[in-house]
Amino acid sequence: MAILLTGGTGKTSTRLASFLQNENIPFLLASRRGASAAPAGMPAVKFDWLDKHTWQRPFQHKFADGSAISAVYLMEPLVPEPWVPLNEFIDYASKDHGVKRFVLIAGTSSEPGKPGMGMVWQHLLDRGIDFCVLRPSWFMQNLTEEAPAFLIRDHSKIYSACGDGQIPFISATDIAAVAYRALTDAKSHNCDHRVLGPELLTYDQVAEKLSAVLGRRIEHVKLSRDERYQSLVSAGLSDYYAGFLSDLEEAASMGFETSMNDMVEQVTGRPPKSLSMFAQENREAWV
Ligand SMILES: NC(=O)c1ccc[n+]([C@@H]2O[C@H](COP(=O)([O-])OP(=O)(O)OC[C@H]3O[C@@H](n4cnc5c(N)ncnc54)[C@H](OP(=O)(O)O)[C@@H]3O)[C@@H](O)[C@H]2O)c1
Numbered sequence: 435m436a437i438l439l440t441g442g443t444g445k446t447s448t449r450l451a452s453f454l455q456n457e458n459i460p461f462l463l464a465s466r467r468g469a470s471a472a473p474a475g476m477p478a479v480k481f482d483w484l485d486k487h488t489w490q491r492p493f494q495h496k497f498a499d500g501s502a503i504s505a506v507y508l509m510e511p512l513v514p515e516p517w518v519p520l521n522e523f524i525d526y527a528s529k530d531h532g533v534k535r536f537v538l539i540a541g542t543s544s545e546p547g548k549p550g551m552g553m554v555w556q557h558l559l560d561r562g563i564d565f566c567v568l569r570p571s572w573f574m575q576n577l578t579e580e581a582p583a584f585l586i587r588d589h590s591k592i593y594s595a596c597g598d599g600q601i602p603f604i605s606a607t608d609i610a611a612v613a614y615r616a617l618t619d620a621k622s623h624n625c626d627h628r629v630l631g632p633e634l635l636t637y638d639q640v641a642e643k644l645s646a647v648l649g650r651r652i653e654h655v656k657l658s659r660d661e662r663y664q665s666l667v668s669a670g671l672s673d674y675y676a677g678f679l680s681d682l683e684e685a686a687s688m689g690f691e692t693s694m695n696d697m698v699e700q701v702t703g704r705p706p707k708s709l710s711m712f713a714q715e716n717r718e719a720w721v
Contacts, residue, residue: 436460436501437617438492438533441509442478443471445575446539449610450507450617451476459618460497483511483519493531503527505535505617510551512675517553524554528563535564537616539609542628542691544569555626564622570609570629571602571691574712577640578719581669586652586720592641593655595662595680597687600634608698608706615701627697632706634692640709647713648720659684 437454439447442463454461455476463472468480479495482488492503506527510516520538527533536558540551544567547556551567558565576582577592585591609629616623635643637654644652657665659680666676685691698706 435504436497438462438464438503438506440464443467445606446610448473449607450613453614460501462492462495464492489523489526503533506533507613508536508538520554521557535622537566537613539568542569564624566616566623567626568613568629569626571604573606574603574709575606578716583719590652591655592637593657594637595657595659595683596637597656598636599686599689600636601686601691602630602634602694603709604629604631605707605712611702628695629697630695632708635709643710644713647717
């Protein structure tokens with residue numbers, strides 16, 4: 435058994451790779467930048483969802499123990515209609531290379547057949563292939579991404595259109611831990627998992643928690659949907675992505691993300707990380 439991790443330089447795949455490495459399970463990271471951006475010492479290959487010539491590369495990789503790829507972690511590229519290449523790749527990998535299981539990362543609003551990752555979910559159901567769909571809430575790591583981290587560090591501000599909406603923020607490490615089980619458990623999960631953090635927080639409360647860890651006041655600046663969209667476009671995001679993010683935040687302001695469960699503990703046997711713990715561990719990103 436070997437596992438292919440698309441999104442191979444991303445937040446969840448690199449953490450998932452560490453889980454696999456610790457258990458001596460062969461894996462391969464795949465992304466456009468390949469080995470040049472993958473963590474040191476981890477096998478990686480150049481792969482582009484938008485260039486079919488690269489799709490065979492992971493299957494040409496020689497794993498040390500002679501394993502063949504039997505499961506794939508699927509992460510969409512940020513393009514309109516990402517389900518088109520993903521569905522074609524699923525058919526290619528399963529028919530031409532005998533891949534048996536796919537674990538897909540999607541979002542809160544995903545449903546089978548709905549444009550977005552719902553189209554991939556439906557495709558897996560239609561093909562009768564073993565699968566699992568992860569539907570995580572918002573990543574704690576968004577706060578340590580380049581632009582938000584800069585705004586917290588240099589301006590002590592978090593900007594959002596989330597208002598007083600509550601969100602069960604989740605660590606990418608906990609998402610990776612659920613993905614690890616979905617990819618490696620002997621019995622395929624064949625369902626979706628809502629992967630949620632341990633507490634519901636507004637961004638005002640997130641700002642309070644960061645303030646406590648940093649010893650200075652962090653402010654949550656509440657923007658309207660349109661103000662948020664304009665600020666994201668001004669910061670260099672595409673119209674498509676700025677619109678997507680500001681719509682998500684407006685929906686969160688109306689309670690769309692507000693739900694709780696104990697899925698992480700059910701699947702992994704341990705509770706998910708709190709935002710206070712995450713903030714303590716990542717304090718350096720904001721100083
Ligand atoms: N952030 C959140 O709060 C949140 C919440 C819910 C769901 N999600 C979902 O989580 C997923 C993102 O996960 P993540 O944060 O682990 O990823 P990430 O850190 O955003 O990384 C994205 C990865 O995709 C690769 N990539 C981009 N375009 C590609 C292409 N054309 N071909 C091949 N690889 C490509 C990038 O590598 P290269 O640049 O090297 O190609 C990178 O490895 C998305 O599906 C998102 O919808 C996120």
